[in-house]
Amino acid sequence: MxxxxxxxxxxxxxxxxxxxxxxxxxxxxxxxxxxxxxxxxxxxxxxxxxxxxxxxxxxxxxxxxxxxxxxxxxxxxxxxxxxxxxxxxxxxxxxxxxxxxxxxxxxxxxxxxxxxxxxxxxxxxxxxxxxxxxxxxxxxxxxxxxxxxxxxxxxxxxxxxxxxxxxxxxxxxxxxxxxxxxxxxxxxxxxxxxxxxxxxxxxxxxxxxxxxxxxxEHQDETQALQRLASAVRNTIARGGTVVIPSFAVDRTEVVLRQLGDLMVNGAIPKTPIYVDGKMAVGVLHLYRQAMAKGLPEIRPFAVGQDFFNQAGQLHIVKSPEQREQLRRTNGVIIVASSGMVSGGAVVGHLVSRIADPRNTVVLSGYQGAGTSGRKLAEGSHKVWLDGRQLDVGAQIVSVGFSxxxxxxxxxxxxxxxxxxxxxxxxxxxxxxxxxxxxxxxxxxxxxxxxxxxxxxxxxxxxxxxxxxxxxx
Ligand SMILES: [Zn+2]
Structure with a gap:
């Protein structure tokens, strides 16, 4: 049997x-x-x-x-x-x-x-x-x-x-x-x-x-893009910095692609973008390789393109010294993992940016219960980062890229x-x-x-x- x-x-x-x-x-x-x-x-x-x-x-x-x-x-x-x-x-x-x-x-x-x-x-x-x-x-x-x-x-x-x-x-x-x-x-x-x-x-x-x-049903993506564009425009205009906590795999690539599009079509000013996080950078490298090779799962118009640096503004954070220097620089966009602020390079950037009302944190996806990202999304005035409770002065914007x-x-x-x-x-x-x-x-x-x-x-x-x- x-x-x-x-x-x-x-x-x-x-x-x-x-x-x-x-x-x-x-x-x-x-x-x-x-x-x-x-x-x-x-x-x-x-x-x-x-x-x-x-x-x-x-x-x-x-x-x-x-x-x-x-x-x-x-x-x-x-x-x-x-x-x-x-x-x-x-x-x-x-x-x-x-x-x-x-x-x-x-x-x-x-x-x-x-x-x-x-x-x-x-x-x-x-x-x-x-x-x-x-x-x-x-x-x-x-x-x-x-x-x-x-x-x-x-x-x-x-x-x-x-x-x-x-x-x-x-x-x-x-x-x-x-x-x-x-x-x-x-x-x-x-x-x-x-x-x-x-x-x-x-x-x-x-x-x-x-x-x-x-x-x-997901919202129309153009609304998310408009929210992202106005957050960047307003923040840069007031001399602040945009921090985008981002999932290391795929979300970083999607965010870079969208920011590049917005810069190329003039919706936001050309602004230096810094990507921080070892895994995020490693995965970005894999996406670039896959696009250069033209895998069957890649959209034909993306094959051979460097969508992640369309406006020539992309910088990769390569050393702790560079990270330190970046913490003292305003008027930039920082894309760093993790996406729910539960660890990773983004935590350090937020520790030095979260109190300043000129800055903006753009949450780019799902925020799990109990994470610092969820606290920010819910409008909390205080947040725990790196073992410290900090005041939230920065503007918080949620855009849903799923x-x-x-x-x-x-x-x-x-x-x-x-x-x-x-x-x-x-x-x-x-x-x-x-x-x-x-x-x-x-x-x-x-x-x-x-x-x-x-x-x-x-x-x-x-x-x-x-x-x-x-x-x-
Ligand atoms: Zn998955």
């Missing part, structure tokens, strides 16, 4: 982080994404819980893209005995390498800081740079648009997802049962300024779709292929429920929101068959 294949939601169920999905054919276990949980303490605690299956039993990992909440847990699995290949596109591998090494470094620094202060760290580091480097050695590049062997009895296929460079949707064909499961990964927008829209999914028995904006498809775009993508059951994941509960409802009413398909650690059978027209609870 053959065992029915199962799918277990080990993360990004009812939340947007910790993407981890386990496919088990009965004999072979494959993990799609191995991300870190981020956000409040309860979520972060999950990173320290024992993984539900021994890492050594996982035959392979398939990565949708290189973001930390999709790839950041891989070195921990390697440390615990995972020895299989990690499949992904070339550019996912290259971005994930930067992300994992950065994460290993941050954890090492935190451990050292704790040791110096004599206090016991709340939690031991999950991994260090040696573990991260070891994980990178297990990466295997696979091109999009073609079948590849994942593990015995499982064939994979990647299709561009238009979210960040290298991002892909993952199709797994399970040979013995004849079933197919598709993971959307994070899906990009149709109007990304550099990347082409996501490629349509194939027909499948089970569809696992992200639902970050399952209930929302790297995720909105509700109509998700439905259009889903509608371009047939699916047995659709599982809405990678969203706050309200967003996931809303998308599942729309899939039922608009597409007339079975759709559910799986619970954390729920296990379902992968079968045409079958819903959840077994709920596992109590695994903490």
């Amino acid at each position: 053959t065992t029915a294949p199962t799918l277990q939601f080990l993360g990004a169920a009812g939340t947007v982080t910790g993407s981890r999905y386990l496919v088990d054919t009965g004999g072979v276990k494959v993990l799609v994404d191995a991300g870190m949980f981020q956000g409040d303490r309860a979520l972060r605690e999950r990173n320290f819980a024992p993984f539900p299956v021994p890492a050594s039993e996982i035959a392979a990992i398939v990565l949708t893209h290189g973001h930390f909440d999709h790839a950041g847990y891989i070195p921990k699995l390697v440390k615990d005995g995972f020895r299989g290949p990690v499949f992904g596109t070339e550019w996912t591998g290259r971005i994930a390498e930067l992300v994992l090494m950065d994460s290993g470094k941050i954890q090492e620094l935190e451990a050292k800081r704790a040791a110096r202060s004599g206090r016991k760290p709340l939690r031991p580091a999950l991994y260090n740079t040696v573990d991260a480097a070891r994980a990178v050695l297990q990466f295997r590049q696979v091109p999009g648009g073609t079948d590849f062997p994942v593990a015995p009895g499982i064939t994979g296929h990647l299709r561009p997802a238009g979210h960040i460079l290298g991002s892909a949707s993952v199709e797994l064909k399970l040979e013995e049962s004849g079933r197919t499961v598709v993971f959307s990964g994070d899906l990009g927008r149709n109007n990304h300024p550099i990347l082409l829209p996501p490629v349509a999914p194939p027909d499948c028995d089970a569809m696992v779709v992200e639902s970050t904006y399952g209930d929302r 790297a995720h498809a909105d509700s109509p775009e998700l439905l259009k993508w889903l509608g371009s292929g047939k699916a047995g059951v659709t599982y809405a994941v990678h969203g706050e509960p309200r967003q996931s429920e809303a998308l599942a409802r729309k899939v039922r009413t608009s597409l007339k398909r079975r759709s559910v929101v799986p619970a954390y650690q729920q296990k379902v059978e992968i079968g045409r027209g079958h819903g959840p068959v077994q709920v596992q609870t109590g695994l903490s």
